[in-house]
Amino acid sequence: MSILAIGLSHRTAPVALLERVSVSGDALLKLLRDVQRASCVAETMVLSTCNRVEVYAVVDRFHAVVNEVSELLSVHSGVPVEQLAPHLYVHYEDRAVEHLFSAGAGLDSMVVGEGQILGQIRQALKLAQDQGTMGPTLNELVQQALRVGKRSHAETGIDRAGASLVSVGLTLAERVLGPIRDRRALVVGAGSMSALSAATLQRAGVTDIVVVNRTHERAVRLAQTVGGRAAEFGDLTAELAQADLVVSCTGATDLVITADMVTPREMFLLDLALPRDVDPAVRRLPGVTLVDLESMQEGAAEAGADDGGRLEAISEVRGIVADEVRAYLSAERAARVTPTVVALRSKAADVVETELGRLAGRVPEIEGRIRDEVAQTVRRVVDKLLHEPTVRVKQLAESPAGDHYAEALRELFNLDPKVPDAVRRTETIDMEVDR
Missing domain, CATH: 3.30.460.30 (Glutamyl-tRNA reductase, N-terminal domain)
Known part of the structure; x- marks a missing residue:
C-alpha cells in the first residue's frame, strides 16, 4: 500500500x-x-x-x-x-x-x-x-x-x-484607513476564521467589534470573547452602513454582501471566504476597498517581514522538513520488512518444534533434563543463525530499495508474512531481533 x-x-x-x-x-x-x-x-x-x-x-x-x-x-x-x-x-x-x-x-x-x-x-x-x-x-x-x-x-x-491571512489583511486595511484601533469593525461569520479575525482585531486595539452570523447564538458567544456585541443577521445591511472595517468569512455558497448593501464611503472589506462572501462589484463603489483571496497573495508578499529574516526562517524550516521526511521514510521502510522478519522467525520456530517433537518420539528414553538442554541448544543455534540476517535486512530496509531485500527473503524461504502465527508472535520476535 x-x-x-x-x-x-x-x-x-x-x-x-x-x-x-x-x-x-x-x-x-x-x-x-x-x-x-x-x-x-x-x-x-x-x-x-x-x-x-x-x-x-x-x-x-x-x-x-x-x-x-x-x-x-x-x-x-x-x-x-x-x-x-x-x-x-x-x-x-x-x-x-x-x-x-x-x-x-x-x-x-x-x-x-x-x-x-x-x-x-x-x-x-x-x-x-x-x-x-x-x-x-x-x-x-x-x-x-x-x-x-x-x-x-x-x-x-x-x-x-x-503571518495569518487576517494579520496581512489588517495590515493592508491600515494602509487605507490609517490606525484601526478607533475604527468600528464588523465580523461576518462565527467559525474558526471569524474567531481568529475577532481575536486579531482585539489584539490590534479595536474595541468596537460587532459580530453577525446566521445563527445568532454563535454570534453572541464570539462577541462575548472579544468584548463586542452581536447583531442579528437580518440587520447586516444596517451594520455595514456603520462599519469602517469588515472581515467576512462564512461557509455560505452564495454571496453574503452584495454591492447594493454597501454605502459608498471610505470603507475596507476583507473577504476571506471560499467561495467568496463579497460581490467583487463593490470595488466600483467610491471610497470602498475590497481585498479578497484573489488579491491577497500580492498583499501578503508586500506585508511580509524583512526578506533576510524571512528567507532564513524558511530555509531553517525546509531543513527540518527534509530531516523529518527522511526519518519518517526510514522508519516506514523498516516497518514494512517487519512482517517478513516475523514470518521467517515463525517458520524457523515451527521447524524447531516439529523436529524436537520427532526427536522425542524416536528417542523417548531421553530424560527430561537432557531433553530440555537439547531443545535449548537447538533454539539457540537457530536464533544465532537468524539473528544477523534479520537485523541486517531491517537495516537494509531503510534504504530506498529496501523492499527488494524483504522480497528476496520471502522468495528464498517461501514465506507468507500474513500468517496468523507470525502476527501473534510479532512482539516477542521483535524483542529477540533487537537484542
Whole structure:
C-alpha cells in the first residue's frame, strides 16, 4: 500500500476555480465517503481550506485511483475533468509525505509560515477519524505532519516571518484607513476564521467589534470573547452602513454582501471566504476597498517581514522538513520488512518444534533434563543463525530499495508474512531481533 496526494491550491489554480472545487459541511462529508468507496483506496482524508483542496489516500494502485479521485472532484464541483486536470497536482509516496509535511510547516501556505494550517489539518484528521476513513498508515502520517509543524514553529522564526491571512489583511486595511484601533469593525461569520479575525482585531486595539452570523447564538458567544456585541443577521445591511472595517468569512455558497448593501464611503472589506462572501462589484463603489483571496497573495508578499529574516526562517524550516521526511521514510521502510522478519522467525520456530517433537518420539528414553538442554541448544543455534540476517535486512530496509531485500527473503524461504502465527508472535520476535 502506498500514500497518494491529489489536489489543487492557490499555487496551481485561480481563486475562481478554487471556489468551485472547495467543499465544506455535508459536501465535504460526501466527498470523503465517496473517495473511501473508490476502488483500491484503503484509507483517506480530505483537507479543504480557503486556498487548497487535497485528497490524501492509502492505495494499492496509482493510475486507477488518480483517475477516480479526479472524476470525484469533477463531479462534486461541477467542473469538467478536462478543465480541472491542468490545475491538479499528484504526489506519490516520498513526494506525498514531503508535501504534507511542508503544508503542516506552513511552507505551502499563501502566507508562508502561518500557523492556521495546523488547526485545519487537525480538523481534517478528526473528521476522517469520526467517519472511519482514517487507518493506521494515514493516521501516523498526519500525526507526524502535525509534529513537524509544531517543531517548525517552536525551533525557528517562521512565526515572525509569516503571518495569518487576517494579520496581512489588517495590515493592508491600515494602509487605507490609517490606525484601526478607533475604527468600528464588523465580523461576518462565527467559525474558526471569524474567531481568529475577532481575536486579531482585539489584539490590534479595536474595541468596537460587532459580530453577525446566521445563527445568532454563535454570534453572541464570539462577541462575548472579544468584548463586542452581536447583531442579528437580518440587520447586516444596517451594520455595514456603520462599519469602517469588515472581515467576512462564512461557509455560505452564495454571496453574503452584495454591492447594493454597501454605502459608498471610505470603507475596507476583507473577504476571506471560499467561495467568496463579497460581490467583487463593490470595488466600483467610491471610497470602498475590497481585498479578497484573489488579491491577497500580492498583499501578503508586500506585508511580509524583512526578506533576510524571512528567507532564513524558511530555509531553517525546509531543513527540518527534509530531516523529518527522511526519518519518517526510514522508519516506514523498516516497518514494512517487519512482517517478513516475523514470518521467517515463525517458520524457523515451527521447524524447531516439529523436529524436537520427532526427536522425542524416536528417542523417548531421553530424560527430561537432557531433553530440555537439547531443545535449548537447538533454539539457540537457530536464533544465532537468524539473528544477523534479520537485523541486517531491517537495516537494509531503510534504504530506498529496501523492499527488494524483504522480497528476496520471502522468495528464498517461501514465506507468507500474513500468517496468523507470525502476527501473534510479532512482539516477542521483535524483542529477540533487537537484542
